[in-house]
Amino acid sequence: xxxxxxxxxxxxxxxxxxxxxxxxxxxxxxxxxxxxxxxxxxxxxxxxxxxxxxxxxxxxxxxxxxxxxxxxxxxxxxxxxxxxxxxxxxxxxxxxxxxxxxxxxxxxxxxxxxxxxxxxxxxxxxxxxxxxxxxxxxxxxxxxxxxxxxxxxxxxxxxxxxxxxxxxxxxxxxxxxxxxxxxxxxxxxxxxxxxxxxxxxxxxxxxxxxxxxxxxxxxxxxxxxxxxxxxxxxxxxxxxxxxxxxxxxxxxxxxxxxxxxxxxxxxxxxxxxxxxxxxxxxxxxxxxxxxxxxxxxxxxxxxxxxxxxxxxxxxxxxxxxxxxxxxxxxxxxxxxxxxxxxxxxxxxxxxxxxxxxxxxxxxxxxxxxxxxxxxxxxxxxxxxxxxxxxxxxxxxxxxxxxxxxxxxxxxxxxxxx
Amino acid sequence: xxxxxxxxxxxxxxxxxxxxxxxxxxxxxxxxxxxxxxxxxxxxxxxxxxxxxxxxxxxxxxxxxxxxxxxxxxxxxxxxxxxxxxxxxxxxxxxxxxxxxxxxxxxxxxxxxxxxxxxxxxxxxxxxxxxxxxxxxxxxxxxxxxxxxxxxxxxxxxxxxxxxxxxxxxxxxxxxxxxxxxxxxxxxxxxxxxxxxxxxxxxxxxxxxxxxxxxxxxxxxxxxx
Numbered sequence: 001x002x003x004x005x006x007x008x009x010x011x012x013x014x015x016x017x018x019x020x021x022x023x024x025x026x027x028x029x030x031x032x033x034x035x036x037x038x039x040x041x042x043x044x045x046x047x048x049x050x051x052x053x054x055x056x057x058x059x060x061x062x063x064x065x066x067x068x069x070x071x072x073x074x075x076x077x078x079x080x081x082x083x084x085x086x087x088x089x090x091x092x093x094x095x096x097x098x099x100x101x102x103x104x105x106x107x108x109x110x111x112x113x114x115x116x117x118x119x120x121x122x123x124x125x126x127x128x129x130x131x132x133x134x135x136x137x138x139x140x141x142x143x144x145x146x147x148x149x150x151x152x153x154x155x156x157x158x159x160x161x162x163x164x165x166x167x168x169x170x171x172x173x174x175x176x177x178x179x180x181x182x183x184x185x186x187x188x189x190x191x192x193x194x195x196x197x198x199x200x201x202x203x204x205x206x207x208x209x210x211x212x213x214x215x216x217x218x219x220x221x222x223x224x225x226x227x228x229x230x231x232x233x234x235x236x237x238x239x240x241x242x243x244x245x246x247x248x249x250x251x252x253x254x255x256x257x258x259x260x261x262x263x264x265x266x267x268x269x270x271x272x273x274x275x276x277x278x279x280x281x282x283x284x285x286x287x288x289x290x291x292x293x294x295x296x297x298x299x300x301x302x303x304x305x306x307x308x309x310x311x312x313x314x315x316x317x318x319x320x321x322x323x324x325x326x327x328x329x330x331x332x333x334x335x336x337x338x339x340x341x342x343x344x345x346x347x348x349x350x351x352x353x354x355x356x357x358x359x360x361x362x363x364x365x366x367x368x369x370x371x372x373x374x375x376x377x378x379x380x381x382x383x384x385x386x387x388x389x390x391x392x393x394x395x396x397x398x399x400x401x402x403x404x405x406x407x408x409x410x411x412x413x414x415x416x417x
Numbered sequence: 418x419x420x421x422x423x424x425x426x427x428x429x430x431x432x433x434x435x436x437x438x439x440x441x442x443x444x445x446x447x448x449x450x451x452x453x454x455x456x457x458x459x460x461x462x463x464x465x466x467x468x469x470x471x472x473x474x475x476x477x478x479x480x481x482x483x484x485x486x487x488x489x490x491x492x493x494x495x496x497x498x499x500x501x502x503x504x505x506x507x508x509x510x511x512x513x514x515x516x517x518x519x520x521x522x523x524x525x526x527x528x529x530x531x532x533x534x535x536x537x538x539x540x541x542x543x544x545x546x547x548x549x550x551x552x553x554x555x556x557x558x559x560x561x562x563x564x565x566x567x568x569x570x571x572x573x574x575x576x577x578x579x580x581x582x583x584x585x586x587x588x589x590x591x592x593x594x595x596x597x598x599x600x601x602x603x604x605x606x607x608x609x610x611x612x613x614x615x616x617x618x619x620x621x622x623x624x625x626x627x628x629x630x631x632x633x634x635x636x637x638x639x640x641x642x
Binding site: 220225226227228229243260 | 428499607634
């Protein structure tokens with residue numbers, strides 16, 4: 001629900017409450033005024049009656065419509081009191097509340113008890129009138145609120161929506177030019193835009209330096225490794241080294257290679273995380289997979305692994321070719337590396353689902369940890385434990401579904417593109 | 418082969434220079450782009466070994482300048498950046514090869530040689546070691562003028578040995594040369610052994626001598642005793 005809709009609903013609700021309370025208050029105020037007028041009216045009639053009694057005293061009892069005069073046997077003190085009563089209305093033919101005045105007046109030494117009642121406006125007429133006018137006003141208000149809401153979102157909130165669009169399209173790796181927000185004549189929007197402008201620039205420059213740092217860290221590591229590597233080779237080329245010494249140097253060399261690969265893999269993971277692969281094109285998945293398997297053919301044969309593949313010809317996806325190649329390389333490499341001598345590999349690409357299964361030692365870690373960095377089943381193995389983490393990262397990058405299961409001696413990784 | 422190495426890491430530069438000097442190649446070193454251009458204007462080189470990260474400029478823009486002025490010189494980039502786009506950009510700008518650091522000196526030597534021979538226009542493009550002769554154009558191998566049948570990997574292996582003759586080639590360097598980074602398991606060493614065994618057999622069957630010597634604990638060496 002957007003901002004304007006929320007505010008409108010809140011406003012409609014609050015105004016409903018206000019109208020209800022206002023209605024009750026109006027009704028009470030009106031009733032008070034009507035009552036007051038009614039009392040005045042009855043008092044005036046009472047005065048009139050007094051004057052009439054002066055001229056023509058009543059002998060015993062006199063009664064007209066809404067009026068009754070009783071002559072009292074003895075002298076009584078004057079008093080006036082109002083009360084509510086219910087009287088049959090002669091036109092409406094139903095009981096209606098009336099205001100009643102009971103008074104005692106002494107005229108020419110004779111006390112009369114006078115009772116008067118009357119009605120000017122019935123309360124339900126007032127109520128009906130009030131309800132009708134309030135409902136009409138409320139409907140007009142609703143209409144006005146909807147129109148204002150519509151105008152607000154399309155005119156007043158326009159700069160805000162433009163800003164939102166700009167933020168939505170903001171990319172860390174995007175063009176280097178600054179993000180420019182529209183000027184608006186609303187102070188708050190300008191403050192927001194100013195803040196966003198500063199923030200996006202800050203984020204970009206921070207990101208840039210972080211990126212440079214992780215890349216540089218990787219490069220800076222490779223240079224000393226290259227020096228060590230070259231010196232070791234010079235050393236090995238010497239004439240008088242024993243077999244054992246040569247073997248020790250070989251171990252150092254392979255450790256250097258691992259360190260270098262590790263640093264490269266970490267730099268790669270950072271790059272994927274930083275979304276630096278945006279060179280999207282149509283990738284012929286079937287063709288690429290066949291090509292990859294061909295490249296690995298020798299390794300598969302050298303390990304006497306039986307290969308079983310079924311690839312449909314038509315699988316195509318939109319992605320960065322480099323990443324997809326990397327993903328397939330890592331998957332196939334993984335299936336070969338963790339396989340038995342003389343094991344099996346099954347590759348199945350069917351439409352948008354890729355399944356790679358291989359025989360191999362059962363995992364010592366839970367299957368769901370397989371895609372985490374540095375998680376490897378055999379801690380002493382020479383693999384880095386980053387291959388599948390990279391695969392997972394690429395799948396996350398493109399929202400591909402990836403899963404692992406171990407069934408019937410086969411490790412199976414399936415990816416749904 | 419005359420090489421110019423543009424590399425600001427003194428320790429690495431000296432190792433590379435010594436390696437090539439032992440081969441009988443001339444390898445000169447420049448530690449900055451300014452010195453490199455100075456040398457390029459004064460002398461002529463067959464192959465330039467270029468580090469992309471120099472103190473006085475971005476390697477890729479330097480490469481552009483070099484390719485504009487010295488078109489017939491081969492360029493091998495040696496870079497600490499294993500970034501794919503750098504590699505693509507380098508090759509696009511006219512570099513012949515791209516070798517990420519750290520590398521085996523034997524690998525650098527093989528790459529520089531390949532670039533050098535590919536660019537050499539005159540005469541037959543062959544490499545030979547005593548009675549063994551490799552034709553670089555059609556990958557044909559002759560032993561005592563008799564053609565022998567090698568698989569692609571065996572040819573690559575033999576080529577690697579001939580280019581780096583009299584040098585110790587570690588099993589790791591050979592595995593990386595043949596299979597690149599795919600192969601970093603210990604298994605690969607057995608595969609290297611199998612390939613060498615097959616190659617040795619094929620050469621000896623054609624009447625060649627066994628030049629592939631095993632250096633225990635380290636690797637192999639091609640030499641004539």
